[in-house]
Amino acid sequence: MPIANILWVDDEMESLQSQKLFLENKGYAVHTLANGFDAIDYVKEHPVDVVLLDESMPGITGLETLAKIKEINQQVPVVMITKNETENLMDDAIGSQISDYLIKPVNPNQVLLSLKKILDNKRLVAEKTTSAYQQQFRDLFMALNSNPDYNEWMDIYKKLVYWELEMEKSDSPEMQEILLSQKKEANNEFCKFIAKNYLSWVHPKSSDAPIMSNTVFQFKVLPHLEPGVPTFFILIDNLRFDQWKAIQPIFASYFRILEEDTFYSILPTATQYARNAIFAGLMPSEIEKSFPDLWKNDEEEGGKNLQEEVFFKGQLKRLKKDNIKYSYIKVVNHQAGNELVSNVHNLLSNDLNVIVYNFVDMLSHARTEMEVLKELASDEISYRSITASWFEHSPLFQALKKIAGKKINLILATDHGSVRVNTPHKVVGDKQTTTNLRYKHGRNLNYEPKEVLAFRDPKEAGLPVPTVNSSFIFAKEDGYLCYPNNYNHYVNYYRNTFQHGGVSMEEMIVPVIKMCSK
Template sequence: MQKHHILWADDEIDLLKPHVMFLEKKGYNVTPVTSATEALDLLDEQNFDVVFLDENMPGMTGLEALPLIKERRPDLPVVMITKSEEEMVMEDAIGSKISDYLIKPLNPNQILLSVKKILDNKRLVSEKTNLNYQQEFRNLGMAVADYQDFEGWKDIYSRLVYWELEIDNRTDNSMAEILEMQKSEANQAFSNYVEDNYEDWLNEPDIERPLMSHNVMKEKVFPHLEGDKPVFFILIDNLRLDQWQMLRPIITEGLDVEEEDTYYSILPTTTAYARNAIFSGMLPLEMSKRCPDIWVGEDVDEGKNNNEDKFLERQLKRARIDVKWSYHKIKQQSQGRALVDNVNNLMSNKLNVIVYNFVDLLSHARTEMEVIRELAHDESAYRSLTTSWFKNSPLGDLIKQLSSRDVKVVLTTDHGTIRVRKPYRIIGDRNTNTNLRYKQGKNLSFKDNDVFVARRPEKMHLPLVNVSTAYVFSTKDYFFAYPNNYNYYVNYYRDTFQHGGLSLEEMIIPIISLNSKHGK
């Protein structure tokens, strides 16, 4: 194991030789110097992992040297050592971003603890995380093997996301490959479960079923309209559970979580179906029949999500909810800024619905733009890019504005997305839709394994373009590819983030109710 190198500056360093020898016996290299000036000179010549700095040396003091050290090496940990317990001295040192603060006389174990806390913390935490996941691996495997219900699958996916983020945050991610394999096995079992139960969820009146897209407004939004607070329903398109967990610490700086849950997106897991189901309160087949003037089917080229406000208006009328409400779809930065500037006016509405398209645009841009592919080259980078966007986005500013007002916020999405790896050959005519995770059309040719086939779409409440229409959903991390120009097509789309099919990532998605902490 590589030894860590400590630079120790103290004018009484000879008296500290026992401590230096103690650290060297513990496996650390220690370079002792007697002045801050010597320490600064050495920092210009070689690398160190941590600096021990006496606060009260003659000539240049430790406090005077500290900003010079940070100027040269901003990320270098510094431990301030002093005889003084004065609060002002401590505040000066802490304000200069020291990593630890030790008071003389020093104890060898006190020094060792400080070093380990600074230098070995990431390694120790990583080792502990890996050990804990190894212990959890068996429990998750047993849970996946058992025939879970829909609540059980929500729990399994939440646990997998937890460990994915834990391992992702550690320096040693040797367990990442094992976790990825376990997620793949879980997705296979989950796909089998959904195939066995999906039609029953939609058709059997007397069974237990999960909350699904078409009941989100009724179950999670409309009840809040009976309270005295304005309700903001914010839908971030294409937001996965792991992305929500990354955004959670930022959002909860100003908002308290009242309820944190997940629900099941309907199939296909796309905006055209799942998001329209949210705003209409209906399944796609019912939308096509009851609202033919605003439903846009697969056989029409125009945008499929241009009538969400009309669907919502009709759902409110059916529910006999007569309130002042607004609807905003944010596709551009300027639209988001204008909405933030208009917050005061929104407060007079009982319900404000806001759709943010950025995460969906990000997933498509990653497919089409090389620079985005580089920035979001894997799951971890994809999450990080989402977080960076949110911190600097008008949506982040809107959340800050709402945190200072007495409001209710319901935050959710319409579906998730999955990183596709494996091509799946399928043949269709020129009228077949272009989505990579599901196909709808007639005369589709494919093998039946690793796909979920709806040969009677009406049983899944999906509209028929003609009597021989079928829907085919990809599972796990497959994506559909046509035999024509197959190699180019596969290379172009492999490792991109797609949605429309059947997976934990696409179907089990977050929904959170929040209250402002400060608004009164």
């Protein structure tokens, strides 16, 4: 059985017999033809893994042959071989999606290397990835066990995301299983770290607290405003760091990425808490105190994120930045997205443009409810893939492309992430207890203490006290909180869905990315 079927098309094939023999000795089956017409007919009738194609042949040129071959089989890799080094020929060939380009005279090892690069690339990358992770595994293990601080935790999470993305290239289920186990161990340690340190961040006695939702504008956005250069602050709801990495290459084509940072979402890692904290620059209990008529608790009627712009105005005033010219736009449906595309040029006269874009959060909720989306986003890889596909075809990307050529600053962030839940925990509460799967607050909550992070006095955690004696509990790692009534139904319904509100690296360590025009 040959390694691969190679079609070599060249009108001077007699002089290349030694090359053909060399490849055949290496295990390749090589069929040779002298002109493009025969090559086109051959590709129609026979399976071909790679075509080696001479550019300059009588009758029909290599480029014309290439176009016809791609019409028949878009996926077949083609290596163009030519004496001609002119730039426009190379541009034409590359534009026609060749896989490689060799200049005559070619030696046998050049051809072999090109074939290996095309045919064995995935296997070679997978082997290299597995070997590199094995070397890094010990370093990550040491980092987890050396009492990391909040900066080191952000580094650990970024490294785990890096290896998760690299492992997509590997066909080694064993190594993927080891990585999954290491990530689980990391989340377990992270939850202990948050339980130990979170309250001191909310009320820091010194300045030693990470940048969190309520300080991200003060430290990561407002200092970057430049006179005469509009800044666009884009908040994509519920965007995890690994999802940012999935869309990063799309951004990198149009913008220069200056700083790829993370910050900590406050608890609960849920939109009405984390996002309001970002725009108000305050913890939820402080928002309730400053805007008693506007803050809404979970059990109250009406939208919980309808006052973000009012809160934002308050933050600008408090930080003595209320002289800046800004706009605030929230996109919650496709029509609003199209309006953004139409009006984006008008925003260039502002100092700061805030754009809140709801999609990933809707995807997460819709995925819980719709069986078809559960199939499409059944795991982390497909969840990232759907996010990248959405962004590439979104009005948001269309709008950004329209201003990419202008001198602008761009800061992309989110309010919280999400985690795929698998471990159900029973919770008993009264009628006022909230329904969120990753956190609950209410009186008389009954739960297994080791399964959750509990704040008996919400004020200590910067949270409102919805009712007297109300406490908050948060699911840890991949846990989710279910009531005893109809328990099995809800356990099965919500298992393997993406949820937020609790304590995990995926929910709490979230991206804030600084970019500028190229």
